[in-house]
Structures are given as C-alpha cells and as structure tokens.
Amino acid sequence: MKLIGWHIYGFGKFEDYKVSTLSDQLQTIYGENEAGKSTLIAFIENVLFGFSSRKEESYFVKKYSRTGGCLYFELDGSPITIERTRGKASGDVMIHYFDGTIGSEEDLARLLKGMDRKTFRQLFFCNLNTLHDHTDHSEESWNSILYEAGMTGGASLLTIEKELEKRQSELFKPNGRKPLINAKLEEWENTKKSVYELEKRNRTYNETVDKIEALKKRIEENKVVLISYQKKRRELDYEKTILPLVKEQTKLHRQLESLPSHTPFPEDGLSQLDKWKERVVITSGEIEQVQTEQAEVEKEITTQELQGRHDLLHHVSQLNEQLVVYRTKQDEKKRLEKEKWERDNKLHSSLKEVELSEHQIIKMVTSFSAKEELKALVQRYQRSDQQYDYLNDSLLSAREELEREEGEYERLLARRKGDRPKEHSTKKSTYRSSNVMLFISLILFLGIGIIENWFLAIGAAVIVIVGAIVMRLTGEKSDEEHAEQRELRRRSESVKEQVERLNRTYTKAAEKVDQWELERFQLDEAFEKWKADYSFHIELSPELMSELVEKVAVIKQMKQDAKVIERQIEELDYEMRVVEDGIKKKCEEVEVQFHDVETAIQQLLLVADKQRETMQHIEKLHDKLSSLKQKEKNEQAKLRSYNKQIDQLFVEAEVNTEEEFRVKGNAQKEARELLSQKVIVDSQLDGAEDAGINHSSVEEIEEEKAGIEKEEGVLMKEQQKLYQDIATHQEQLRTLTEDGTLEDLLLKSQQKEDELHSLGRKWAVFKVASELLQKAKAKYQEERLPAVLHHAERYFSAITDGRYTAIHAPKDKNGFQIRHRDGTVYLPSQLSRGTAEQLYLCIRLALVSVTSIKLPVILDDIFVNFDEKRTEVAKGFIKEFSKEQQVLMLTCHQTTLDSIDDHVIKLERVFH
Amino acid sequence: MKEISFLHCADLHLDRPFSGAQSLPPDIHNFVKDSAHRSLHKLIDVALENSVDFVLFAGDLFDSSYRSLHSQMVLYRELQRLDKAGIRSFLSHGNHDALDGEWNAIDWPKSSYFFGPEVESVPFYRGNEKLADIHGFSYPRRHVSENMSTYFERMDDESYQIGMLHGNVEGNTDHASYAPFTLSDLIDKNFDYWALGHIHVRTILVENPPIVYPGNIQGAHRKEVGEKGCYIVSMDEGNITTTFHSTSDVTWQKETIDLSKIETIQDLLRICEERLHDETYSSGGHLVEFEFIGISTLHHHLLQDDVLDDLLQALQIGKEGELDGFVWPYKLSLHSQPSWDRNELRKQDGFLQDLLHVSDSYSTEDVTESIAPLYHHRRAKKAFPPIEDQSTVVEEAEELLLSYLVDDKGGRSS
Incomplete structure (x- = not known):
C-alpha cells in the first residue's frame, strides 16, 4: 500500500493542505524545525489509527470547519x-x-491486518x-536493541520483560x-498454626470431660x-469413753457390798437429826436468856416503883395553871403601881400649881x-367693873370736854397769862400714877398671896389701892378749879357758860364714881366673908x-382615886x-430550893417530867416482862x-441412841453416794x-485412733486436690466453650488464604506473561x-x-x-x-x-551521524531500498537534499 | 389435619469463615466474624415470634466435621431458647459435619432431635394428637452417593409427612456425591413438604408439594450474594404457605458497571462511589464486588500496574464499619474487554502474531509448570491449591502483554 497523497482538512497547523503526487519510491520531506514534519507524521498515524485521546497530542484546532483529512493510497494498482474526521472518540473513519x-473501521483494521x-x-x-535512548553501550544492551530492532522494531519488549520480572519478584x-x-505466607502459616493449636486444645474437651x-x-x-x-474413729472414741466407766462400775459394786447395814434409815436422817439438835440447842439457849431478862426487868420495876410519886405531876400542873393567874395579877399590880405613881405626880404638880399644901386643901370646901x-360674887365684880368702866368713861369724856373748853378758855386767858398748861399736865400724871398704884397693888396681892401670905398680900394691896385712890382724887380737884377759872376768865359770855355746864356734868359723873366705890367696898367685904366661910385664905381675885x-x-378627886388604887394593890x-x-x-415537899416563883415552878415542872418518864419506863418494863413470859x-x-x-x-x-443413829446414817450416806455414781455409770453404759x-x-x-486420723488427713488432702483439679x-472447659478466638483465627486464616490466592493469581499472571513473552521471543528468533x-x-x-559481509544471529549465550x-x-x-547506526538501520x-x-x-533524519561519503552511500542504499518499499524521508538538513533532486x-515554517 | 407451622432452614455452616473478601478492616472483620451466629439468633427470634410448632435444620449445621466448642455452644444456646419456648427442633448433619467427624459431644436440649445415619421418622405431637412425621437422616460420612430419597416412606395419611433431605438434585454435576435425587423421586413420595438442604442458593424447586432449598443462613462467600434466611411454613389441610424471612445482616453484593460509557478512571471512581451510597446499603453489612464489563480503553488502563488495586483502595477509604453496618467494596472484577480485536491482531505478522500464537498453544500443563515455583513451592503449596481456571490466567497474561505492546486504541473506535 503506497501513499500517493493526502488532503488535510484541518489538523494541527495544516488546513486544507493537499498533496497528491508523492513518489511511490523515495519521497523526501524537508522542513526546518517547527515546520510541521512531526504534525504530518501524526496526521498519517491518526488517520490510520484514530485520533489520540491524549490531550497533549491533540491537533484539533477549533477554528477549522472540519478536522481531520484523508490519505490517498494505491493498493494493488x-x-x-x-x-477520518473528528467524531466521537477516535473519530469517524471512512474508506473510499x-x-x-465505502468501508468502515473494521475494514480499515482488516486492511491494516490488525496493526496497531x-x-x-x-x-x-x-x-x-x-538506539540512543536505550543503549548504555554495553554489549548486552546493544544486543537487545539490535534484537528488538529485528523483532518489533522498538525497545518495549525489554522494558516489559523487566517490568514483569520486577512485579513477580515484588510478589514472590x-x-x-x-x-x-513470602511475607503473607509466613503470616498465614502462623495463623494456621494457631488455629491448629486451638483446635488441638479444643480436642482436649472430651479428654478433659x-x-x-x-x-x-x-x-x-x-x-x-x-x-x-469416720465410723471406726467414732467406735474408738466410744470405746475410749466407756472403758473407764466399765471399770468404775465394777469398783462401785464392790464398795457397795462391803458397806455395814444401812437400812432402814429416814431420808436425810443425819441432816435432820443435826437440824433438830441444832434447834434444841438454840431453843434452850433462848429460854435461858428469856428467863434472865425476866429477872432483870422485874428487878428494875421494883427499883423504879420505889422512886415513883404518882400525884406530883397533878399538883405541879395545878400550880402551873395558878401561876398563869399569878402572872396576870403581877402584871396588874405593876400597872396599878405605875398608875398610882403617875397620879401622885399629878397631884403634887397640881398642888404646886395652886401653891397650896395638902393640909390647906383638905380644909378648903369645894362644895x-x-x-x-x-x-355670884364673880358676876357682881364683873358688873361692878363694867359700871366702873362706864362711869370712868363718862367722867373722862366729861373731863376732856371740860378740859377742851377750859383749854379754849385758857388759850383766851393765855394771851394774858401763860402758866396754866403746866397745871394741866400735873393733873394728868397724877391720874396715871393712881392707875399704876392699883396695878402694883394687884401684883403685890397675888405675889405675896402666893409666895408669903394671903393676908399680907391683901393688906399690901389695900394700902396701895388706898394710896392710889387718894392720889387721884386730889389731882382732879385742882385741875377742875383751874380750868373753870381760866375759862370763865377768858371767855366771858359763850365759854363761861359752857364750862359751867360741863363742870356740872363732870361733877355728876364724879358723884357717881363715888357711889360706885362704896358699892365696891361692900362687894369686897362679901368676898372676904366667902373666903372665911370656906377656908380659902388666899388673896385672889374672885x-x-x-x-x-x-x-x-380636882385635886381632892385625885386624892380620892389614889386611895382606891392603893386598896387594889393590896388586894393583889x-x-x-x-x-x-x-x-x-410544894418546893419544900420535893426538896426544891425556892428562890422565886418562876424558877420554882420550872424546877417543879422538871421534877414532874422526870416523874412521868419513870412511870412510863415502869409501864414499858411491865410490857416487856409479859412478852418475855410469852416467849418463854x-x-x-x-x-x-x-x-x-428426834x-x-x-x-x-x-435405833436407840444417837451414836447408833449416826453410824447407820453415815453408812447410808456412803451407800447412796455409791449408788448415785453407779446410776450415772449405768446410764452411760446403757445400751453399751x-x-x-x-x-x-x-x-x-x-x-489406733491417731493412725486412722493420719490416714484420714492424707485422704482429705487428696480430696481437696481432686476438687481443685476438677475446678x-x-x-478449661468453660474457656473452650466460651472462647471466640477460633472463629477469629479461622476468619483471619481464611482472609490470609484469600489474600494469598489473590496475590498468587496475580503472580501467576505475571509469571505466565513472562513465559509467553519468552516463548514468543524464542519462536520469533527461531522462525x-x-x-x-x-x-x-x-x-x-x-x-x-x-566492508561487512555477514551478521550472525545470537546463539546460545552469544550475542x-x-x-x-x-x-x-x-x-x-x-x-x-x-x-552501529548503519547496522541498526539495516536491521530495522x-x-x-x-x-x-x-x-x-x-x-527521520537518519544520516546526521554519517560522514559525507557514508551519507552518499546510504542515500544510494535508501534509494535502492525504496524501490522495494516506499520511503518517506524526513529531514531538516539542506545537505540531505543534495543529489536528491x-x-x-x-514545508515552510509558517505554512499559511 | 390440623394446622401446623414450622421453620425450615439449612446450611448454618457455623465456623465457616468468610472467604473472598480479604484484608477486612478490624471493625468489619469483627462484624463479619459473628454474622452467622447473629443470623442464627435472629432465625430463632423469627421462630419464637411466629410461635412455630417446630424448627427443621436440614444439614450442615457446622462447616466442618471438626465442630468448634464455641459454635456448638452457640447452637446449644439457641436450641435451648426454643426448648424454653416449648418449640421442638429436628436437626440433621450434612456432608460438612458428617457423623464420622471428630468433635466434643454436647448434651443437647431434650426437645432437640438429631437424626441418625439411617432414614427414620419422628412423630410430632401436639398434646396427644400426632400432627406430623418428620423424616430425616444425618450423613454418616462426607460422601453419600446413594439416592437416600428411596428410604423415605409415608407413615400414614392422617398427619403431615415432612422430609428433611440434605442433598442435591440430580443433574447438578458439581454435587454428584451428595445424596443425589430427582424431583420426580420426591414428588412420587407424596410427602407434604420437602425440607432440603445443601444448596446455598435459595430455591423453591416445586411449589406443590413444596420442595425447598432455603439456602444458607449467612452468605460467606462472594458467590453467595443476596438476602439469606429461612422459611416459615404454615400448613392447614391442603393450604401451604411459605414465607421467607431474611436473617442475615451481612450481604454479599455484586454491582456491575459497564465501562464502555466511561472514559476516565476518575469517572469510574465517582460512579462506584455513587453505587456504594445507594439506599439499599443503608443498613446492615454489605460486601460489594464491582464487576466491570463492556469494551473499553479503560480496560487496558485497569490491567496495567496496580491501577485496579489502587482504585479499590481509593473506594475503601472511609468505609470502615460503623456500629450496625458497613459497606465494604472488597473486590473489583475486570470482566470488561480490551478495545483491540485479538483476531485482527493475530492476522498481523510479526511479533504480536507469534505472541498470540504462543498464547493460543499455551496449555494448562504449561501454566502448571510455569507457576510451579509458587504453587509447588515446598512451603507455599499448602496455601495454594491448584488454580481452577488456568485458561483465564493465560488470557489475563496475554491481555497484560498486549496492554503493553498494543496501542490503547488498537485501531478501533467505540
């Protein structure tokens, strides 16, 4: 499958980058660093194997409308x-x-023959x-690198192998x-051992039971x-107790038989005899004593009776009663004597007061x-006095008027003569001296009367009075003549008449006074006659x-009273x-010295008291005597x-005698003693x-008993030990049944076992993996x-x-x-x-x-370490090689491009 | 026939430690340790609450013929609770705790009847009236290959006939030597109820008459997922009702996650966490296994290094148990597939082709040989029984190697 070109929609720095004329032999891609060589390679890789999920490798750029791209290949012409465009995880892939x-992901995988x-x-x-990363230039590393290069092209096997080895050895x-x-195994063994030991211990259960x-x-x-x-010991104990008893029994029997006759004998005979005898002795003594006492009492009674006077108490008490009256009388007498004394005193003071002798008093008649x-006389005197006062007043007033008129007359005369006032004052003094004379006479009378003789006093008073009267009379006559003459001389017509009238008044008044004086004389004679008649030969005013x-x-009465008191005293x-x-x-009778009544009576009372006690004593003695007699x-x-x-x-x-009685009694007592002992012994031996x-x-x-006890002790100790052993x-049994340690250990053991299995399995996987790897390597090496x-x-x-002709593969131990x-x-x-690099490259x-x-x-820049000549040779070699296999050569070195036109x-550094 | 009710359970497996979930934190370890005892206790609670007439324990009371004293005492105490409540109990031993084992004898409560090695029937009386016959036997030894159902015979027609049979229904090849029987064998006996035991998965084989595996009372292995407990059976003439009562408080769970829709480990972690916080795990103890399925590039990541272990550890953070429960992710199972196509890779000549070829021709003997250093190790072999699925080991090893050698995309998109 040859790569003809690509179209990058958007990937990394590339967008809409199209190449369609790649060489099917050697295609060189030049670019400086950062120009995008690596991105290009990544693009190819990613389209083939999916977009990487690793973020750092992500070449997705958001701004691109489409991410991804396509690779153009030529497959079998x-x-x-x-x-591949960006999709879910690794992107959506389509094969056109x-x-x-159109093919799918699976088709792609098939296309790539499962290559990853x-x-x-x-x-x-x-x-x-x-090469450079993995070699430390040792023979071994060189060998393995070269080996890897020939096997997988990379160095990962070695790493994996080492990793697996490491993991295995970490585990086991x-x-x-x-x-x-290893460590866990040891733990497990220990646990297992504990379990085994515990189980072994548990197995001892039945054994222990x-x-x-x-x-x-x-x-x-x-x-x-x-x-x-214990039974034997009890028997021995019993024998031990009865043995002396049996002996005792025999002995008692013998003793009883040897005793003299001892029956019949009254119960408690000896003690009864003793008791009765004792009582006889006591009673006899008692009688003797009573008799003696009787004699004594009788004797005492006789003595006492001789001394007794039975009537004395009576008399003395009578006297005592009389004495109470006597005391009263004595008190009365004292009171009377006191009264008499007081009265006498009073009498004497009265007598003194009247200055009369008792004798005189007696003569005075107070009938x-x-x-x-x-x-009557007093009343006459009072009338006479009043008459006198009146007469005197009228005389005086008449005289005053006369004197005043005469004064007037005189004053008239005084203008011619001035000696007349002198006469007037003489007259006045004359009058005053007559009054003094009268007063003196009274005092004389009283004083002499009281002190000397009432006759003398009277006499003196009369003389003074006469004198006074004479004095007065003479004085007045002269005054009147003088005043009338002067009045008459001086006042010719008005005053001479007045004086004459007043003189007549005054003469009349004087005639009246003379009259009063005559009457007064008669009164005094009557008073004198009263005095004589009643023998009050004292000169006192009426x-x-x-x-x-x-x-x-009063005195006379007092004297009479005194006489009465005296008589009362005498009676008392x-x-x-x-x-x-x-x-x-009585004192004489009882031969008590008489001093005075009180003492005497006290003594008498004492005597009488004694007498009474004696009498009582005698009486008691009599009683005693009779009781003694009764007692006897x-x-x-x-x-x-x-x-x-008895x-x-x-x-x-x-028996007849006490001696016999006692002998028999003693025998009886002894027999009884023996019998009672015998009874005890018999009873103790009862049933034996x-x-x-x-x-x-x-x-x-x-x-024998000690022997048994010793054996018993040994046995008891053994018992104790046996009980302890049982406990x-x-x-142990309790521990075995209650202890949960076994469960714990079993679980622990199981846990460790589980853990071991798990680790073991892990190890097994590593081990097998190692084996697989080894085998695969061997197979590869071989085939x-x-x-x-x-x-x-x-x-x-x-x-x-x-220069080099052969490469020999590693064999046995050789590399x-x-x-x-x-x-x-x-x-x-x-x-x-x-x-070496050439060799590595060749093997790759x-x-x-x-x-x-x-x-x-x-x-990727494989020539960097080659010299020029070697590079040229290498280039030639690569060119040759690319005829067999399409080569993409990446370089950043311009020189590499030489001779490769x-x-x-x-690739430009900045692509866009 | 009068109304009766009873509780049917089987496979107590006392003393059986949990397996499959390793390295449990101490709290969870302790919680899990007594879980079977707790489940048994709760089971007795259920019996008492429902005032059943009797309780049937159809075999495998103990996990091993060596019965720990402690577990015997636990069973003793629970039987005594029944005894005190006047509830009879009928027990048989199964293949795990067969009669030929060695253990310390305990005097069980009088009301508890343990069947002997021969099939026998024990009448159940209420007052003076016989209401049922309970038939059963205990395994005299670990293996009973005879079809024991032939010895079960109806006693009469007036009382319920209940068969206690610890064994496996024929056709279950894994359990061939455990008193095998066929369904028609049992149906032909015309019994009123078959109280089965042995199979840990709760199954009602036949509705009428009920032929029932109640399952074990506490899952102790990762494969024993779901609720575990017992059946309360009420019989009234022809009417029979069976009600399941869950008694276990530690449940093995399996969560399956399709990796094909998940792109990153973080997403995977988040999704796992979400699952762990699910409402269903709010109470009780849950041991959760995550099974990853689907085709995904994550598969390749999870294969390498300790990624899977790290992920599990990350999920386990903060999951240490609480007082009355826990959610513990104990295992991540990588059942997903890599994104590459093995067949395609195999076509590619070169080293990968050789590797896959080697892997294909790698026999179990090769595996045995290669893992011998550990599995036949003088000391280690005691702890390492032969690996059951050796082929998967090869597969895993190959996957591991490929994960190193092959680009994660493998030329594929998903």
Whole structure:
C-alpha cells in the first residue's frame, strides 16, 4: 500500500493542505524545525489509527470547519482513500474504495491486518532515538536493541520483560522473605498454626470431660473410705469413753457390798437429826436468856416503883395553871403601881400649881354652895367693873370736854397769862400714877398671896389701892378749879357758860364714881366673908378664886382615886402571896430550893417530867416482862416438839441412841453416794452391753485412733486436690466453650488464604506473561529472525560498501556478531557509532521488508551521524531500498537534499 | 389435619469463615466474624415470634466435621431458647459435619432431635394428637452417593409427612456425591413438604408439594450474594404457605458497571462511589464486588500496574464499619474487554502474531509448570491449591502483554 497523497482538512497547523503526487519510491520531506514534519507524521498515524485521546497530542484546532483529512493510497494498482474526521472518540473513519464502495473501521483494521498504532510506529517509523535512548553501550544492551530492532522494531519488549520480572519478584521469590507472598505466607502459616493449636486444645474437651469424670469417681471412692474411717474413729472414741466407766462400775459394786447395814434409815436422817439438835440447842439457849431478862426487868420495876410519886405531876400542873393567874395579877399590880405613881405626880404638880399644901386643901370646901356663891360674887365684880368702866368713861369724856373748853378758855386767858398748861399736865400724871398704884397693888396681892401670905398680900394691896385712890382724887380737884377759872376768865359770855355746864356734868359723873366705890367696898367685904366661910385664905381675885376652887376640887378627886388604887394593890398582893405560898409548900415537899416563883415552878415542872418518864419506863418494863413470859412459853413448846422429832427419827431408824443413829446414817450416806455414781455409770453404759471392749487401755485406743486420723488427713488432702483439679478442668472447659478466638483465627486464616490466592493469581499472571513473552521471543528468533538477518546482512553489506559481509544471529549465550570482509568478527559494541547506526538501520529496514503489510517507511533524519561519503552511500542504499518499499524521508538538513533532486516537499515554517 | 407451622432452614455452616473478601478492616472483620451466629439468633427470634410448632435444620449445621466448642455452644444456646419456648427442633448433619467427624459431644436440649445415619421418622405431637412425621437422616460420612430419597416412606395419611433431605438434585454435576435425587423421586413420595438442604442458593424447586432449598443462613462467600434466611411454613389441610424471612445482616453484593460509557478512571471512581451510597446499603453489612464489563480503553488502563488495586483502595477509604453496618467494596472484577480485536491482531505478522500464537498453544500443563515455583513451592503449596481456571490466567497474561505492546486504541473506535 503506497501513499500517493493526502488532503488535510484541518489538523494541527495544516488546513486544507493537499498533496497528491508523492513518489511511490523515495519521497523526501524537508522542513526546518517547527515546520510541521512531526504534525504530518501524526496526521498519517491518526488517520490510520484514530485520533489520540491524549490531550497533549491533540491537533484539533477549533477554528477549522472540519478536522481531520484523508490519505490517498494505491493498493494493488487501485486507488483507495482513507478519510477520518473528528467524531466521537477516535473519530469517524471512512474508506473510499476505487469502485465507489465505502468501508468502515473494521475494514480499515482488516486492511491494516490488525496493526496497531504502536506496531506501526515501531515498524515503519525509524529514527536513531531508540538506539540512543536505550543503549548504555554495553554489549548486552546493544544486543537487545539490535534484537528488538529485528523483532518489533522498538525497545518495549525489554522494558516489559523487566517490568514483569520486577512485579513477580515484588510478589514472590522462592527463597525470599520480603516479597508480599513470602511475607503473607509466613503470616498465614502462623495463623494456621494457631488455629491448629486451638483446635488441638479444643480436642482436649472430651479428654478433659473424661478427666473430670475420673476425678469425680475418685472423689466418691475416697468419700466411702473416709466414711469408714469416720465410723471406726467414732467406735474408738466410744470405746475410749466407756472403758473407764466399765471399770468404775465394777469398783462401785464392790464398795457397795462391803458397806455395814444401812437400812432402814429416814431420808436425810443425819441432816435432820443435826437440824433438830441444832434447834434444841438454840431453843434452850433462848429460854435461858428469856428467863434472865425476866429477872432483870422485874428487878428494875421494883427499883423504879420505889422512886415513883404518882400525884406530883397533878399538883405541879395545878400550880402551873395558878401561876398563869399569878402572872396576870403581877402584871396588874405593876400597872396599878405605875398608875398610882403617875397620879401622885399629878397631884403634887397640881398642888404646886395652886401653891397650896395638902393640909390647906383638905380644909378648903369645894362644895356646890361655895362654888355658887363664888360664882355670884364673880358676876357682881364683873358688873361692878363694867359700871366702873362706864362711869370712868363718862367722867373722862366729861373731863376732856371740860378740859377742851377750859383749854379754849385758857388759850383766851393765855394771851394774858401763860402758866396754866403746866397745871394741866400735873393733873394728868397724877391720874396715871393712881392707875399704876392699883396695878402694883394687884401684883403685890397675888405675889405675896402666893409666895408669903394671903393676908399680907391683901393688906399690901389695900394700902396701895388706898394710896392710889387718894392720889387721884386730889389731882382732879385742882385741875377742875383751874380750868373753870381760866375759862370763865377768858371767855366771858359763850365759854363761861359752857364750862359751867360741863363742870356740872363732870361733877355728876364724879358723884357717881363715888357711889360706885362704896358699892365696891361692900362687894369686897362679901368676898372676904366667902373666903372665911370656906377656908380659902388666899388673896385672889374672885375670878381666880373661882378657878382655884375648881382646881382644888380636882385635886381632892385625885386624892380620892389614889386611895382606891392603893386598896387594889393590896388586894393583889394578897392573892399573889397565896399562890407563892402554895409553890413554896410544894418546893419544900420535893426538896426544891425556892428562890422565886418562876424558877420554882420550872424546877417543879422538871421534877414532874422526870416523874412521868419513870412511870412510863415502869409501864414499858411491865410490857416487856409479859412478852418475855410469852416467849418463854413458846420456846418451851418448841423444845418439846424438837425432842419429839428426834425421838421419831430414832424410831424410824430403828435405833436407840444417837451414836447408833449416826453410824447407820453415815453408812447410808456412803451407800447412796455409791449408788448415785453407779446410776450415772449405768446410764452411760446403757445400751453399751453389746459394744465389745477390745482394748485394755485408753492409750491403746488413742494410738489406733491417731493412725486412722493420719490416714484420714492424707485422704482429705487428696480430696481437696481432686476438687481443685476438677475446678481447673472445668475452667478449661468453660474457656473452650466460651472462647471466640477460633472463629477469629479461622476468619483471619481464611482472609490470609484469600489474600494469598489473590496475590498468587496475580503472580501467576505475571509469571505466565513472562513465559509467553519468552516463548514468543524464542519462536520469533527461531522462525523470523534468520530471514530478517538475511535481509539485514544484504543491506548492511550494501550500506558499508561491502566492508561487512555477514551478521550472525545470537546463539546460545552469544550475542550478535558481525563479520568484516577481512574475516574479523566484531561484537556490536566494538563497532564505530556510525557503523552501529548503519547496522541498526539495516536491521530495522530488514524487519520492514519481511513484514507482510506494506506501508511507507518513515525515516527521520537518519544520516546526521554519517560522514559525507557514508551519507552518499546510504542515500544510494535508501534509494535502492525504496524501490522495494516506499520511503518517506524526513529531514531538516539542506545537505540531505543534495543529489536528491526529485520528489522533495518543502514545508515552510509558517505554512499559511 | 390440623394446622401446623414450622421453620425450615439449612446450611448454618457455623465456623465457616468468610472467604473472598480479604484484608477486612478490624471493625468489619469483627462484624463479619459473628454474622452467622447473629443470623442464627435472629432465625430463632423469627421462630419464637411466629410461635412455630417446630424448627427443621436440614444439614450442615457446622462447616466442618471438626465442630468448634464455641459454635456448638452457640447452637446449644439457641436450641435451648426454643426448648424454653416449648418449640421442638429436628436437626440433621450434612456432608460438612458428617457423623464420622471428630468433635466434643454436647448434651443437647431434650426437645432437640438429631437424626441418625439411617432414614427414620419422628412423630410430632401436639398434646396427644400426632400432627406430623418428620423424616430425616444425618450423613454418616462426607460422601453419600446413594439416592437416600428411596428410604423415605409415608407413615400414614392422617398427619403431615415432612422430609428433611440434605442433598442435591440430580443433574447438578458439581454435587454428584451428595445424596443425589430427582424431583420426580420426591414428588412420587407424596410427602407434604420437602425440607432440603445443601444448596446455598435459595430455591423453591416445586411449589406443590413444596420442595425447598432455603439456602444458607449467612452468605460467606462472594458467590453467595443476596438476602439469606429461612422459611416459615404454615400448613392447614391442603393450604401451604411459605414465607421467607431474611436473617442475615451481612450481604454479599455484586454491582456491575459497564465501562464502555466511561472514559476516565476518575469517572469510574465517582460512579462506584455513587453505587456504594445507594439506599439499599443503608443498613446492615454489605460486601460489594464491582464487576466491570463492556469494551473499553479503560480496560487496558485497569490491567496495567496496580491501577485496579489502587482504585479499590481509593473506594475503601472511609468505609470502615460503623456500629450496625458497613459497606465494604472488597473486590473489583475486570470482566470488561480490551478495545483491540485479538483476531485482527493475530492476522498481523510479526511479533504480536507469534505472541498470540504462543498464547493460543499455551496449555494448562504449561501454566502448571510455569507457576510451579509458587504453587509447588515446598512451603507455599499448602496455601495454594491448584488454580481452577488456568485458561483465564493465560488470557489475563496475554491481555497484560498486549496492554503493553498494543496501542490503547488498537485501531478501533467505540
């Protein structure tokens, strides 16, 4: 299939780019870098194998109306157009056959014989990059590159092989530990081992159950033995207890038989006898004591009775009662004496007051008549005094008027004479002195009356009074004469008359006074007469006298009262004395010293009290005596009863004496003791008649028992251990049945197994893939490589101008070998770089030449490392080669174009 | 005949570890570990809630003839729950826990009847009235190639006749040596109900009389997908109703994704995530396998390096279990096809042709030989049973090589 041309609708930098006259042999395409050589190749590739989905390779440009294009081929002389435009993923493809029919994607695939993009590239696209990229110039790499070149054209097999190897060894190495499967395998083994161990442990279940059963059986057996031991031990214990009892029984029996007669004997005989005897002794002693006490009491009663005075108390109490009255009287007497004293005092003071002796008083009569007479006298005096006052007043007033008129007269006269006023003053003083005289006389009278003698007083008073009266009278007469004379002299007509009238009045008044004085004298005489009549020889005014009379009367009454009190006192004294005498008499009787009534009576009372106590004591003694007598009687009765009891005991014991009784009693007591012991022993041995006594001593029994106990202990310990073992086994069982570890492990194991299978399978795939690859390579090497190398040999000889004659394929361990025409054999690494590149190129072209599908070979600047001569030779070779196979030669070197004049497409850097 | 009801289950496979989902995180590991026990517990709950008359366990109570004590105790406790509720239980051992195994004997509750090696019938009484006969047997050893159905005989016509048969219906070549029978064998017995066991996929073989595989109670393998549980069967004269009750809380799921419509790994990851967040996975435990199908260039990407592993790990991030459930993507199965046409490639002369030719002629013996370093390795061989599908290994190896050698487009468009 030869490429004739193309029409690019839009792809990369190309739009509507049409070429239709490509050479069917060598077509050179020149273009500088970025001119679009690669895009062109990509276009061809993409139309054939679909648009690449890789974005970086996308040549789709949006501005183009159509993306894609078509390639024009010539197939077996017929034109064929393959058109691919942008469609879904890799684009829509159409094959236009020359007959007008249209083919699909499948037809295209068939056309390309299933070739894929990668194979196409590896086969038909040749540059030296592969060579340079994949060689490290070692022999091995050279070999493999050349080998690949002859096989697929590319270097991928080596990579794949290495990749597969790597993946395998990552997963598994037969002797490794680290790879995944190796590691997992070990884990799985461990898990499996755990599972196995767990299962093994679980298998011990039945075994353990059996063990438990065996242990339980052993325990039951031991229990039976233990019970028999316990029984034996009990028997021994029993024997141990009864052995001494049996011995005791025998002994008691013997002792009982050896005792003297001891029946009949009353119950508790000895103690009863002792009891009764004790009581007899006590009662006898009691009686003796009572009797002694009786005697003592009787003696005391006698003594006491001698001292007793039965009536004293009565008398003394009577006296005591009298004494109460006595005391009252004593108080009364005191009161009276006090009153008497007070009255006497009063009397004395009264007497003093009246300045009279008792004697005088007694003489004075204070009878009713005396008082009446005095009263009348007093009244007369009072009238007389009043009369005097009146008279005096009228006299005085008359005198004053007279004097005034006389004064007037005198004044009239005075104008002639001037001595008259002196007379007047003398008159006045005279009058005054008479009054003083009267007063003095009264004082004298009273003073002398009281102090000295009423007669003397009266006398003195009378003298003074007389004197006074005389004095007055003389004085007045002279005055009147003088005044009248002067009045009369001086006043001639009017005053002289007046004075005369007044003088007359005044004379009348004076006459009246004289009259009064006479009457007064008579009155005084009557008063004196009264005094004498009633023995009041005292100079006192009638009024005072009246008072005195009253007072004297009182005093007289007082004296009378005093006498009455005195008499009362005397009476009291008598009565008191009677009592005192009574007491004194009693004192004498009881020989008590009498000092005074009160003390005496106290002492008497004491004596009487003592007397009473004595009497009471005696009474008590009597009571005691009678009770003692009663007691004695009772005790005697008791004593009799006790003795009777004792006798009864003897009768019961069939003995006569206490001695006999006691002997029998003791025997009986001993027998009883033995019998009671025997009863106990018998009861303890009750039912033990059958039990055999197999041992002679307790020690023997103890020994046997200790032996059994020891065995028992051993057995018990064993039992304990057995129980523990059962518990341990049961715990094991519990763990086995409850533990979920097995499930866990099983699942884990299964998981690991699954994982291993999965990894193993993965490994297997890699391994098989490796194998496939190896086998395919071997097959290729065997079947195809010789043909390829045959062609390559020819090409290489041509391209080297016959310098190298043969290429030997790798055999066994040897790699490629190249033979020089001089017979020397070179290894690829020994070739020069250019020669090596020539060799590589030849092998690549050889591979293409043997491929059944024919497509143009694209050579991309393959001459860059060739020298001029070699390039020329190479060019010639390529030209020759292109006769067999269409070649598209891409170059960016102008020199390459030299000598290639036809069929050159020049791509411009800027196409549009 | 009076009305009775019972629960039918089979294939408890206690002690059977989960397989197929490797490298489970600890939480999920623990959740999954007890899932069969939980399912059994829930199954007994169902029996108690429905107050059934009895419970049938049709074989394979334990996963291996070595029965772990713990699992025995688990079964014991559950049977005791039935016992306490006055519900009888009839159990038979299957090929997995055949009677010739080695285990520690346990005293089962009195109300639990374990069938012996011979087919026998046990009457079921309610009060003094016999209501049913339950027929069954336990595997005396792992393999029973005899058709055991011939030993089942109706006892009378007055009571229900129920057959418990752990075995496989003939024609199922994989299970030839497990008490094989044909449907007509069973139908001819004129029983009222056939309680089958052995096949882990829940199947009602015949509606009338019901011949039922209840499936196992907890999926423990990636192939045992979907809900697992038991049947409650009610019989009243001619009327028989069977109701399925789901009891498992860990479910194996398979999500199929067509890669042909997906262009990038990122898109694929996103779509997988979306599936994992689906409503159906909101409760319980879910082990999810993603199966990639379709023709896609992604296939080629997923083949190379550890892309598939990386993708799985990316999906597993943050999926560690919660208290009552989890969604764990445990496997990505690349069942998609590459974008190249193998036949076309084969036509192309040159190295690829040779490679494909070699691959075609690569025999299973070649595989065995080439993988011998691992599979026949002194230590490793214990863990590596022979690869079952060796041809797929070759296919995968070839695909892997092609993915390196062939351009991803392979000259094709999709």
